[in-house]
Amino acid sequence: xxxxxxxxxxxxxxxxxxxxxxxxxxxxxxxxxxxxxxxxxxxxxxxxxxxxxxxxxxxxxxxxxxxxxxxxxxxxxxxxxxxxxxxxxxxxxxxxxxxxxxxxxxxxxxxxxxxxxxxxxxxxxxxxxxxxxxxxxxxxxxxxxxxxxxxxxxxxxxxxxxxxxxxxxxxxxxxxxxxxxxxxxxxxxxxxxxxxxxxxxxxxxxxxxxxxxxxxxxxxxxxxxxxxxxxxx
Amino acid sequence: xxxxxxxxxxxxxxxxxxxxxxxxxxxxxxxxxxxxxxxxxxxxxxxxxxxxxxxxxxxxxxxxxxxxxxxxxxxxxxxxxxxxxxxxxxxxxxxxxxxxxxxxxxxxxxxxxxxxxxxxxxxxxxxxxxxxxxxxxxxxxxxxxxxxxxxxxxxxxxxxxxxxxxxxxxxxxxxxxxxxxxxxxxxxxxxxxxxxxxxxxxxxxxxxxxxxxxxxxxxxxxxxxxxxxxxxxxxxxxxxxxxxxxxxxxxxxxxxxxxxxxxxxxxxxxxxxxxxxxxxxxxxxxxxxxxxxxxxxxxxxxxxxxxxxxxxxxxxxxxxxxxxxxxxxxxxxxxxxxxxxxxxxxxxxxxxxxxxxxxxxxxxxxxxxxxxxxxxxxxxxxxxxxxxxxxxxxxxxxxxx
Numbered sequence: 182x183x184x185x186x187x188x189x190x191x192x193x194x195x196x197x198x199x200x201x202x203x204x205x206x207x208x209x210x211x212x213x214x215x216x217x218x219x220x221x222x223x224x225x226x227x228x229x230x231x232x233x234x235x236x237x238x239x240x241x242x243x244x245x246x247x248x249x250x251x252x253x254x255x256x257x258x259x260x261x262x263x264x265x266x267x268x269x270x271x272x273x274x275x276x277x278x279x280x281x282x283x284x285x286x287x288x289x290x291x292x293x294x295x296x297x298x299x300x301x302x303x304x305x306x307x308x309x310x311x312x313x314x315x316x317x318x319x320x321x322x323x324x325x326x327x328x329x330x331x332x333x334x335x336x337x338x339x340x341x342x343x344x345x346x347x348x349x350x351x352x353x354x355x356x357x358x359x360x361x362x363x364x365x366x367x368x369x370x371x372x373x374x375x376x377x378x379x380x381x382x383x384x385x386x387x388x389x390x391x392x393x394x395x396x397x398x399x400x401x402x403x404x405x406x407x408x409x410x411x412x413x414x
Numbered sequence: 415x416x417x418x419x420x421x422x423x424x425x426x427x428x429x430x431x432x433x434x435x436x437x438x439x440x441x442x443x444x445x446x447x448x449x450x451x452x453x454x455x456x457x458x459x460x461x462x463x464x465x466x467x468x469x470x471x472x473x474x475x476x477x478x479x480x481x482x483x484x485x486x487x488x489x490x491x492x493x494x495x496x497x498x499x500x501x502x503x504x505x506x507x508x509x510x511x512x513x514x515x516x517x518x519x520x521x522x523x524x525x526x527x528x529x530x531x532x533x534x535x536x537x538x539x540x541x542x543x544x545x546x547x548x549x550x551x552x553x554x555x556x557x558x559x560x561x562x563x564x565x566x567x568x569x570x571x572x573x574x575x576x577x578x579x580x581x582x583x584x585x586x587x588x589x590x591x592x593x594x595x596x597x598x599x600x601x602x603x604x605x606x607x608x609x610x611x612x613x614x615x616x617x618x619x620x621x622x623x624x625x626x627x628x629x630x631x632x633x634x635x636x637x638x639x640x641x642x643x644x645x646x647x648x649x650x651x652x653x654x655x656x657x658x659x660x661x662x663x664x665x666x667x668x669x670x671x672x673x674x675x676x677x678x679x680x681x682x683x684x685x686x687x688x689x690x691x692x693x694x695x696x697x698x699x700x701x702x703x704x705x706x707x708x709x710x711x712x713x714x715x716x717x718x719x720x721x722x723x724x725x726x727x728x729x730x731x732x733x734x735x736x737x738x739x740x741x742x743x744x745x746x747x748x749x750x751x752x753x754x755x756x757x758x759x760x761x762x763x764x765x766x767x768x769x770x771x772x773x774x775x776x777x778x779x780x781x782x783x784x785x786x787x788x789x790x791x792x793x794x795x796x797x798x799x800x801x802x803x804x805x806x807x808x809x810x811x812x813x814x815x
Binding site for chain 2: 234237239240259260263264265266267268270271272274278279280281282283287291292294295296297339
């Protein structure tokens with residue numbers, strides 16, 4: 182059997198303050214395979230966001246190991262991690278995090294510009310990604326002209342335009358109403374099912390987590406439970 | 415790589431047009447100020463040179479006193495007409511010699527009156543000063559000898575006293591002298607010193623002496639040296655002759671002064687160039703201030719765009735790429751400012767030189783220099799903010815409000 186896409190062993194993260202140390206993660210061991218759809222749950226301060234940042238190669242663990250695609254991420258330089266994110270990872274945030282006063286098209290093609298994809302292919306893939314999230318015809322609109330749900334769709338298009346190995350989503354429905362949130366979750370489910378994109382999503386809402394195939398519960402920097410959902414809707 | 419960075423930088427500039435315009439305003443003004451100063455100053459220098467050339471480059475001015483200048487004749491022994499005649503007679507390299515005396519007098523015609531420079535001299539004066547008669551005639555020998563009441567006037571005097579009318583044959587009054595106009599001088603415009611050279615009435619020297627001045631003094635002898643002859647040699651010869659005529663012993667200093675027009679030319683162009691350099695230096699300071707303005711805005715921009723930088727870093731931008739983007743933004747802004755400044759400066763220079771009546775002299779050197787400097791300002795003052803942007807932690811940056 183080949184090694185899973187993501188393997189962590191005793192992952193720990195400490196934040197040193199002036200007079201005390203906060204342990205955000207205290208030994209997390211996880212394995213996530215290609216094609217999975219994992220919801221990470223837990224109360225505030227349970228370490229789920231810290232874990233997502235480390236898995237997303239935005240941060241490095243204090244101790245323990247994180248192996249992504251066979252690479253020991255903790256030993257990579259800042260530049261190497263940036264290249265890893267560029268080529269294999271996609272991000273969706275709670276606050277959408279789109280460039281303001283920039284059209285949907287230009288937002289979505291940003292990762293391809295950093296990848297130095299040729300202009301013609303870049304445009305083709307950008308349009309295809311926007312079409313995939315249901316925003317065909319909205320290419321030239323700026324975030325200010327789009328609704329919250331549409332903005333999050335642009336963010337998802339940006340995350341998937343470069344065909345990432347893993348899509349990380351941090352509270353993707355947190356800023357949306359229930360109906361919009363469900364639409365976004367249906368979109369993610371389709372992307373996972375039809376495109377085979379691995380998704381790791383942090384949420385604190387049970388009905389959102391229910392869309393995932395697997396739920397990992399965090400508590401006080403440790404994995405409390407790890408269950409298969411038996412398929413989403 | 416550069417193409418992509420340019421794309422990102424230009425998009426970022428386009429996203430905030432107003433701020434970009436305000437950012438480059440300092441550079442625009444700085445570049446424009448430097449170029450305008452240098453162009454107009456250069457034009458003024460050229461004008462001075464042209465005017466001196468038009469006066470005749472081989473002109474010597476012999477004046478009593480130690481130096482030509484304001485208050486020159488006070489307490490000095492003036493020349494006589496015989497001195498001018500002696501120069502013409504004894505020095506072979508001389509082409510023409512004109513004794514000149516002048517004073518300011520109200521010229522009156524009918525109910526018009528105009529304060530002008532009344533000059534006593536002879537026909538040599540027109541030769542020495544490179545002037546020609548437009549209509550009418552020169553003085554005759556008998557008029558010069560007898561001191562007849564005739565005069566030749568300049569264009570400004572004609573315009574002020576006669577308006578559109580013809581003036582030759584009319585009589586004007588100078589103090590108590592009623593004087594017939596026999597000729598009109600070709601216009602010559604402003605002199606190097608800023609004086610109107612057409613604001614002049616020329617009388618025969620003897621008439622001036624008898625009817626206006628009441629003495630036989632000659633304030634200035636203008637000498638033009640023959641083409642091809644050495645002005646330095648002529649200057650030395652005249653000095654020797656005048657020392658002899660004024661009975662100076664070898665230990666005495668000259669109590670007169672012979673000035674080569676080239677000396678005045680050098681002095682004036684020197685002054686103009688120094689002024690130009692000084693004004694340009696002041697203008698260059700504003701360019702520096704413009705650069706600091708760019709740094710200021712870029713720093714604010716880094717703070718304001720922290721989240722954007724976080725997004726870029728998160729989706730895989732390298733530190734170097736963020737650095738380059740901000741640097742290219744700064745350089746693109748400052749270069750654009752430079753270009754706008756150049757265009758603005760050229761338009762203003764053309765307008766201003768027209769207004770001041772100096773020739774427009776395009777100085778490619780300063781234009782290129784100003785552009786390169788504005789680009790350099792972008793690199794220098796953009797580097798620090800760009801470093802700051804590139805060094806941000808993506809997680810912190812994304813959390814930034």
